Amino acid sequence: MKKGSLSINSENIFPVIKKWLYSDHDIFVRELISNGCDAVTKLKKLSLMGEFDEPDEPYRIDVIASPDNKTLQFIDNGIGMTAEEVEKYINQIAFSGAAAFLEQYKDKATEEQIIGHFGLGFYSAFMVADKVTIESLSYKQDAEPVYWECENGTDFSMDKGDKETRGTVITLYLNEDSYEFANEYRIKEVIDKYCSFMPVEIYFTNADAPAKDEEEKATEAEASEEATAETDETKDAAEKKEKEAPKPLNTTTPLWTKHPNDCTDDEYKDFYHKVFHDYKDPLFWIHLNMDYPFNLKGILYFPKINTQYDNLEGTIKLYNNQVFVADNIKEVIPEFLMLLKGTIDCPDLPLNVSRSALQNDGFVKKISDYITKKVADKLSGMYKVHREDYEKYWDDINPFIKFGCLKDEKFLEKMKDFCIYKNLEGKYLTLPEYLEAGKEKYENKVFYVTDEVAQSQYINMFKEEGMDALIMTQTIDSPFITLLEQKNENVHFYRIDADLSDNFVDESLSEETAKDYTDKLTELFKKALDVENITIKVEALKNKDLSSMLTLSEESRRMQEMMKMYGMAGMGMDPAMFGGKGETLVLNANNNLVKYVLDNPDGENTPTICCQLYDLAVLANRPLSADAMTKFVARSNEILSILAK
Numbered sequence: 001m002k003k004g005s006l007s008i009n010s011e012n013i014f015p016v017i018k019k020w021l022y023s024d025h026d027i028f029v030r031e032l033i034s035n036g037c038d039a040v041t042k043l044k045k046l047s048l049m050g051e052f053d054e055p056d057e058p059y060r061i062d063v064i065a066s067p068d069n070k071t072l073q074f075i076d077n078g079i080g081m082t083a084e085e086v087e088k089y090i091n092q093i094a095f096s097g098a099a100a101f102l103e104q105y106k107d108k109a110t111e112e113q114i115i116g117h118f119g120l121g122f123y124s125a126f127m128v129a130d131k132v133t134i135e136s137l138s139y140k141q142d143a144e145p146v147y148w149e150c151e152n153g154t155d156f157s158m159d160k161g162d163k164e165t166r167g168t169v170i171t172l173y174l175n176e177d178s179y180e181f182a183n184e185y186r187i188k189e190v191i192d193k194y195c196s197f198m199p200v201e202i203y204f205t206n207a208d209a210p211a212k213d214e215e216e217k218a219t220e221a222e223a224s225e226e227a228t229a230e231t232d233e234t235k236d237a238a239e240k241k242e243k244e245a246p247k248p249l250n251t252t253t254p255l256w257t258k259h260p261n262d263c264t265d266d267e268y269k270d271f272y273h274k275v276f277h278d279y280k281d282p283l284f285w286i287h288l289n290m291d292y293p294f295n296l297k298g299i300l301y302f303p304k305i306n307t308q309y310d311n312l313e314g315t316i317k318l319y320n321n322q323v324f325v326a327d328n329i330k331e332v333i334p335e336f337l338m339l340l341k342g343t344i345d346c347p348d349l350p351l352n353v354s355r356s357a358l359q360n361d362g363f364v365k366k367i368s369d370y371i372t373k374k375v376a377d378k379l380s381g382m383y384k385v386h387r388e389d390y391e392k393y394w395d396d397i398n399p400f401i402k403f404g405c406l407k408d409e410k411f412l413e414k415m416k417d418f419c420i421y422k423n424l425e426g427k428y429l430t431l432p433e434y435l436e437a438g439k440e441k442y443e444n445k446v447f448y449v450t451d452e453v454a455q456s457q458y459i460n461m462f463k464e465e466g467m468d469a470l471i472m473t474q475t476i477d478s479p480f481i482t483l484l485e486q487k488n489e490n491v492h493f494y495r496i497d498a499d500l501s502d503n504f505v506d507e508s509l510s511e512e513t514a515k516d517y518t519d520k521l522t523e524l525f526k527k528a529l530d531v532e533n534i535t536i537k538v539e540a541l542k543n544k545d546l547s548s549m550l551t552l553s554e555e556s557r558r559m560q561e562m563m564k565m566y567g568m569a570g571m572g573m574d575p576a577m578f579g580g581k582g583e584t585l586v587l588n589a590n591n592n593l594v595k596y597v598l599d600n601p602d603g604e605n606t607p608t609i610c611c612q613l614y615d616l617a618v619l620a621n622r623p624l625s626a627d628a629m630t631k632f633v634a635r636s637n638e639i640l641s642i643l644a645k
């Protein structure tokens with residue numbers, strides 16, 4: 001028997017392993033199962049090289065939990081280890097690896113910076129176990145089995161073992177804080193989290209589950225005999241048998257490992273439902289498949305979304321050779337892609353480093369750029385070839401695309417010509433298409449609607465005049481408009497109620513008369529409304545039925561919205577400091593009511609008409625305040641009673 005003390009650093013290492021890995025306590029499962037997978041992969045390689053005869057029995061990994069004994073076993077039938085190999089890989093290398101790890105991180109700050117993937121592999125078992133044993137038999141001819149045991153991660157003992165079949169058994173004697181991992185549901189949950197797509201089949205057994213009683217077995221055997229007796233039912237019996245055969249917990253060939261040409265739409269959808277637990281079908285997907293200059297495979301799904309972008313949260317699961325690493329690592333995946341759902345497998349990714357190091361890693365940046373490019377290519381391709389589909393998806397995907405354009409210059413470059421906007425007729429246009437159609441009437445101006453109901457009066461006016469506007473009702477549209485103005489220097493955006501275009505006005509009113517009317521009406525409205533300041537503009541509008549309306553200067557409105565967004569309003573800042581409320585009451589000189597006011601400045605009902613005209617203009621633009629509403633209702637009743645006289 002060989003005995004010895006583990007390397008010099010071990011006493012310091014274990015408290016550190018426990019502390020630093022604490023948030024990812026369950027990661028030992030991934031490490032031990034992936035070691036088993038590696039052991040099988042190595043053997044497969046040897047057999048390809050002709051150095052090992054492929055065995056009859058399939059490769060597999062077994063996880064056996066015993067809640068009664070508080071043990072957990074990881075068993076593989078891979079390459080196994082000789083005593084020399086245990087000495088070399090377990091006793092020495094791992095600890096020097098751990099020491100190197102400590103050295104690397106000794107000055108680094110908090111644990112959040114660490115991805116939770118340390119490459120401490122086997123030794124992560126000591127996070128949850130007081131004692132760990134290894135029983136192994138190497139594939140090598142005449143190899144002797146080896147037994148290794150280590151308590152508390154400090155002293156080990158090694159001896160000749162008695163394992164008779166090739167492979168390795170790792171047994172964990174769980175510590176008091178970690179008994180949960182012997183629970184069937186808990187351990188299956190962890191296996192599902194990290195190992196769903198590992199390349200070797202994983203089976204679970206609960207060592208303490210009650211065995212089927214004799215009676216049950218007899219009935220089953222009888223049923224099975226009966227089934228086989230009748231030829232018609234032979235198939236059923238075979239199916240039944242297959243159903244009863246234990247099923248692996250994982251899928252060894254996840255869809256992303258297949259060539260895109262070999263995957264059906266149903267497979268993509270099934271994979272999506274299963275992995276993201278979303279019962280809705282995704283809109284569409286992108287299958288990433290790259291071998292050079294780096295290795296990257298994955299599937300990105302565009303989920304169906306109906307809400308505003310800020311309520312959304314996607315999930316991008318990152319894998320390293322089918323081993324789950326983490327969700328949503330923003331250093332690798334561009335932030336705006338986090339709205340998507342998907343899996344990305346990149347075996348070349350340097351994962352044993354801190355997140356801050358990832359951020360500055362040129363290689364990681366290349367991966368991130370590649371993903372961005374692929375997404376943009378897919379979208380532009382769809383625009384060009386299947387514009388109908390693209391339009392159908394647009395309402396769902398536009399917040400994502402706009403967010404991407406705002407966040408990523410390269411994405412903007414690629415996507416700017418493929419952003420479309422719904423117009424007043426519900427048709428989708430690009431910005432150049434809109435500008436071209438409106439060239440004669442409103443050159444380089446883009447009118448937009450932020451609320452189709454509130455702005456309906458303006459929309460109707462636009463329609464009557466054969467003018468068009470774009471529907472831009474999402475929260476993200478406001479910063480997106482600013483971006484569009486920056487990128488299209490001469491183009492300016494105006495909300496549909498921002499200003500009265502000349503198109504609505506006939507030429508009948510001279511400048512002089514307009515001024516005269518404006519002065520008179522300003523005086524009258526000030527008095528009737530009892531306000532100091534009001535901006536009034538008199539226009540001869542083509543539509544005689546329209547009496548009054550409000551316009552809101554685009555600039556002042558945007559300023560006010562910005563203040564609201566930054567919470568500056570209510571901090572003693574008055575919007576007037578930034579150019580007033582920007583509100584103008586437009587009165588139509590062609591309308592009979594306005595004419596009446598002009599002709600009867602001292603009329604008994606004139607103040608009532610003024611107040612009503614003002615309230616109607618406000619109502620067509622925004623809700624009235626509570627006080628104004630009360631007055632409006634009372635006044636309306638008053639007017640009706642005049643009619644009833």
Ligand SMILES: Nc1ncnc2c1ncn2[C@@H]1O[C@H](COP(=O)(O)OP(=O)(O)OP(=O)(O)O)[C@@H](O)[C@H]1O
Nearest residue numbers: 035036039080081089090094119120121122123168
């Ligand atoms: N189940 C196993 N079968 C055969 N060899 C194993 C097994 N588990 C561990 N080993 C050997 O022990 C070595 C050390 O394992 P450990 O998990 O500590 O690190 P690693 O797998 O090399 O890398 P990582 O730390 O990234 O997991 C392995 O490289 C392998 O040679």
